[in-house]
Amino acid sequence: MTHCLPVLVQTPAYSALAGPLRYHSAQPLPPGTLVRVPLGRRELLGVVWDRLDEAAEVDPEHIRPLAGVLEGLAPLPASWRQLVRFCADYYQRSPGEVALAALPPSLRSLTPVQIARRLRRQGAPAAAPPPAEPASPPLEPTSDQRQVMAQLAEGDGPFLLFGATGSGKTEVYLRCVERLLARDPQAQALVMVPEINLTPQLQARFVARFGASIVVTLHSGMTPAQRLTSWLAAHQGSARILLGTRMAVLAPLARLRLIVVDEEHDPSYKSQEGARYSARDLAVYRGRLEGAQVLLGSATPSLESWHHSRPAAEGGRYLRLDMPSRIGAAAALPGVRRIDMNHQPRHCLIAPPLLQAIAERVARGEQSMLLLNRRGYAPVLHCGDCGWKSDCPHCSAYRVFHKVDRSLRCHHCGLASAVPRSCPSCGNADIAPVGRGTERLEEHLGEQLANLRRPEGGAVRMARIDADSTRARGALEQQLAQVHAGEVDVLVGTQMVAKGHDFRRITLVAAINPDGALFSSDFRAPERLFALLMQAAGRAGRDAALSRQAEMWVQTFHPQHPLFEALRRYDYPGFAARQLQERAQAGMPPFAFQALLRAEAGTQESAQGFLEAARAVADTGLPHGQQAGITLYPAVPMTLQRIANVERAQILIESASRMALQRFLAAWQPLLHGLHDRPGQRGVRRWVIDVDPLLI
Numbered sequence: 001m002t003h004c005l006p007v008l009v010q011t012p013a014y015s016a017l018a019g020p021l022r023y024h025s026a027q028p029l030p031p032g033t034l035v036r037v038p039l040g041r042r043e044l045l046g047v048v049w050d051r052l053d054e055a056a057e058v059d060p061e062h063i064r065p066l067a068g069v070l071e072g073l074a075p076l077p078a079s080w081r082q083l084v085r086f087c088a089d090y091y092q093r094s095p096g097e098v099a100l101a102a103l104p105p106s107l108r109s110l111t112p113v114q115i116a117r118r119l120r121r122q123g124a125p126a127a128a129p130p131p132a133e134p135a136s137p138p139l140e141p142t143s144d145q146r147q148v149m150a151q152l153a154e155g156d157g158p159f160l161l162f163g164a165t166g167s168g169k170t171e172v173y174l175r176c177v178e179r180l181l182a183r184d185p186q187a188q189a190l191v192m193v194p195e196i197n198l199t200p201q202l203q204a205r206f207v208a209r210f211g212a213s214i215v216v217t218l219h220s221g222m223t224p225a226q227r228l229t230s231w232l233a234a235h236q237g238s239a240r241i242l243l244g245t246r247m248a249v250l251a252p253l254a255r256l257r258l259i260v261v262d263e264e265h266d267p268s269y270k271s272q273e274g275a276r277y278s279a280r281d282l283a284v285y286r287g288r289l290e291g292a293q294v295l296l297g298s299a300t301p302s303l304e305s306w307h308h309s310r311p312a313a314e315g316g317r318y319l320r321l322d323m324p325s326r327i328g329a330a331a332a333l334p335g336v337r338r339i340d341m342n343h344q345p346r347h348c349l350i351a352p353p354l355l356q357a358i359a360e361r362v363a364r365g366e367q368s369m370l371l372l373n374r375r376g377y378a379p380v381l382h383c384g385d386c387g388w389k390s391d392c393p394h395c396s397a398y399r400v401f402h403k404v405d406r407s408l409r410c411h412h413c414g415l416a417s418a419v420p421r422s423c424p425s426c427g428n429a430d431i432a433p434v435g436r437g438t439e440r441l442e443e444h445l446g447e448q449l450a451n452l453r454r455p456e457g458g459a460v461r462m463a464r465i466d467a468d469s470t471r472a473r474g475a476l477e478q479q480l481a482q483v484h485a486g487e488v489d490v491l492v493g494t495q496m497v498a499k500g501h502d503f504r505r506i507t508l509v510a511a512i513n514p515d516g517a518l519f520s521s522d523f524r525a526p527e528r529l530f531a532l533l534m535q536a537a538g539r540a541g542r543d544a545a546l547s548r549q550a551e552m553w554v555q556t557f558h559p560q561h562p563l564f565e566a567l568r569r570y571d572y573p574g575f576a577a578r579q580l581q582e583r584a585q586a587g588m589p590p591f592a593f594q595a596l597l598r599a600e601a602g603t604q605e606s607a608q609g610f611l612e613a614a615r616a617v618a619d620t621g622l623p624h625g626q627q628a629g630i631t632l633y634p635a636v637p638m639t640l641q642r643i644a645n646v647e648r649a650q651i652l653i654e655s656a657s658r659m660a661l662q663r664f665l666a667a668w669q670p671l672l673h674g675l676h677d678r679p680g681q682r683g684v685r686r687w688v689i690d691v692d693p694l695l696i
């Protein structure tokens with residue numbers, strides 16, 4: 001007798017094959033079993049799904065048998081399947097896409113025999129080692145930490161740990177895991193961090209505390225083989241602690257009891273491709289689903305989480321835990337100095353008083369860190385005679401001048417070419433860089449500080465860390481290690497350097513040109529800038545002996561701006577209250593819920609045409625009342641309207657109710673599939689729905 005099974009496979013996002021497919025199997029297989037199935041002439045990885053009645057109806061004659069079963073691998077648990085289902089529904093994708101994207105890529109390419117061999121090598125799941133003897137003795141908790149630990153022991157959460165940088169949040173995470181494993185040695189903890197480059201330090205602390213045998217990591221910088229190993233350890237339970245980036249939220253952890261989301265405000269928790277999920281938001285859902293405690297931590301929480309953590313009496317859903325003080329003698333955050341650029345020499349890159357302050361640091365053997373959010377030498381080359389600019393022929397953007405290799409590079413489509421000797425339009429030999437990037441800042445500083453001597457007589461040592469300098473594998477780690485080792489006096493970098501790193505000898509942090517975010521069309525830009533500057537300030541003065549001379553400098557044409565006023569007092573609650581008030585008045589998140597429908601096409605007209613048709617079909621094609629409480633805005637070009645010759649446009653969908661928005665999107669999406677296939681809409685190459693978008 002054969003059994004008919006529903007199986008999820010990775011189906012193209014826009015095909016009608018959104019649900020599970022039907023296959024025959026000689027044995028009954030429980031849901032969650034990983035299998036290989038034929039599809040057309042290919043053989044694919046699949047997951048046996050829960051309900052046959054959700055699978056596409058097929059003529060019984062055409063149902064094909066499974067090609068194989070991944071023996072020895074426990075079925076993915078029901079809670080994992082529910083998480084996938086929720087993620088797919090909420091973010092308007094197919095469950096097959098979400099499920100298969102959540103599995104390590106090697107599972108797709110290895111044969112069942114190869115996987116069985118891997119499993120044998122990795123050891124039986126039952127042989128999970130007992131928690132190792134702590135390799136490093138825990139610290140005596142501070143009073144803040146003690147209080148927070150007591151609150152964590154009592155409540156259910158979710159919790160928002162609001163703690164200054166250096167207040168000992170990581171120590172709290174370590175203790176929570178410790179307490180959990182003491183209570184339940186088989187339990188698992190998921191600890192998420194925003195970016196790969198933050199993982200090494202945190203990983204070192206977890207390994208030092210718990211031993212390497214029960215701590216595994218998962219992030220996109222790992223090789224496929226490493227990812228498979230970690231994933232298997234998580235799934236089989238031999239990993240007690242999974243440290244990872246956003247992808248880790250979808251790892252199967254059958255005994256998950258604790259989820260930590262460090263730097264919960266970080267935009268990198270939101271996926272920008274495939275299912276555009278927020279790993280932070282999924283973590284909160286997952287905690288409830290699997291009975292795991294959820295702990296979000298940040299010195300500058302997202303306004304969404306901050307709003308959720310208002311008092312319960314006012315409708316708050318998270319419990320806020322405060323750790324206001326930094327630990328030890330480095331208790332004080334650096335003093336903030338705003339330089340009014342209106343009173344500095346015109347076009348100066350670095351104001352003379354700031355240059356002076358950096359020079360003093362160098363002479364004392366201390367480090368300085370300069371932040372500039374633009375890589376390359378200059379954002380654009382310009383001909384003063386005819387007005388030519390270094391446009392990218394394929395994008396609505398300029399190509400950036402990189403002096404190191406004298407190239408013009410588009411940061412959006414990657415087009416690179418040599419810098420022309422003269423203006424391509426009029427032949428003028430005198431084309432000039434306009435604006436400044438990290439390369440130029442580094443060069444300029446090098447010139448300005450050339451005659452300066454370090455305490456022992458050597459020349460100033462400069463370094464630059466940005467996406468260009470860290471392209472090679474391991475380059476970032478190496479450069480950071482140099483800064484740590486004190487081999488760098490002045491560090492220039494993009495926001496990459498502001499996060500997480502514990503540079504002990506930095507006593508000066510400077511934001512060179514932060515004004516852009518103050519008047520950006522992106523309503524979240526001030527929130528991101530404030531978080532970045534707070535985080536950068538937290539880098540300074542970590543070394544107790546040096547903390548008193550630590551300073552944070554801000555070069556701005558708007559020194560009185562409320563954002564900088566709040567920064568001066570390190571007043572996140574004040575900043576957040578103001579922002580939330582503005583958002584409430586404007587009816588923006590977190591007081592409204594948003595989604596975007598984005599379309600890409602050869603021309604702007606056809607991209608917008610598709611979107612306008614989508615708007616129209618919402619009026620005509622949906623049951624009466626489905627649109628209640630939903631606002632659909634007109635189609636507009638995206639801020640970056642053209643990338644690699646693809647025109648991009650979007651419409652914003654807004655509602656005061658998350659439920660109403662969800663219901664509307666679920667009803668609307670099938671109509672969009674229909675639209676896409678219609679003759680007039682052939683020009684549209686791609687469309688996508690982004691729920692809770694971060695970048696509008």
Ligand code: ADP
Nearest residue numbers: 139140141142164165166167168169170171327
């Ligand atoms: P955060 O994660 O909030 O930035 P950390 O946990 O990294 O803070 O702590 C900052 C510094 O203080 C670290 O060097 C850490 O080792 C130290 N620290 C944390 N907790 C304690 C404690 N209870 N006693 C002494 N030092 C501590």
Ligand code: ZN
Nearest residue numbers: 383386423426
């Ligand atoms: Zn010219």
Ligand code: ZN
Nearest residue numbers: 392395410413
């Ligand atoms: Zn381009």
